Amino acid sequence: MQQITHQVEQCFRLAESYFKQSFQRPELVLSSRKSKVAGSANLSQWRLRFNAHFYQQQPQHFLAQTVPHEVAHLVCHAVYGRVKPHGVEWQQIMQQVFNCPAATTHNYSLEQLQLSSYEYRCTCQVHQLSVRRHNKVLKGAAYKCRNCQQPLFQC
Structure with missing residues (x-):
């Protein structure tokens, strides 16, 4: 620190x-x-x-x-x-x-975090949604697959 x-x-x-x-x-x-x-x-x-x-x-x-x-x-x-x-x-x-690039995202490895995710499906593949997005779905939000444009549903 x-x-x-x-x-x-x-x-x-x-x-x-x-x-x-x-x-x-x-x-x-x-x-x-x-x-x-x-x-x-x-x-x-x-x-x-x-x-x-x-x-x-x-x-x-x-x-x-x-x-x-x-x-x-x-x-x-x-x-x-x-x-x-x-x-x-x-x-x-x-x-x-600060003489720094104005980057808005980082590229640190997320592998070791072992973050929880939830499986959702569309017609073409399985998606992993974060806890935050899963909770939004529970409150009425809807997500679509970027590939087939079909809605995602929980497995």
Whole structure:
């Protein structure tokens, strides 16, 4: 957690230098929950949550890419208010302030997470839906196969 805290601080210092203003430091959480999300920024609670599994998997990449990605969300909100999460303002902060590519997704391995999934079928194949999508189906959502365009139903 010490390295993540240090990198968050470095990002905020770069942002303060660039924007000529100070920023409140967020609460930091290192989560061990099984999740596909490498990090998240909670704007209303001014909190950054980082996934310990992905940090342990590739610590240098995590510090260089994921930490600035999440800090950029908070800085963007503080400077510009409510804007698109990965819009032009956020991209500007990633590229011009943090000198990072404005990537919106990660490529960490999900294999070891062993996330739960549910089998659904269409007319052409079997699909694995995440717990989140399965729960949405239970609440009335419907999904279609991208290949045959037929609705998915639980096996």
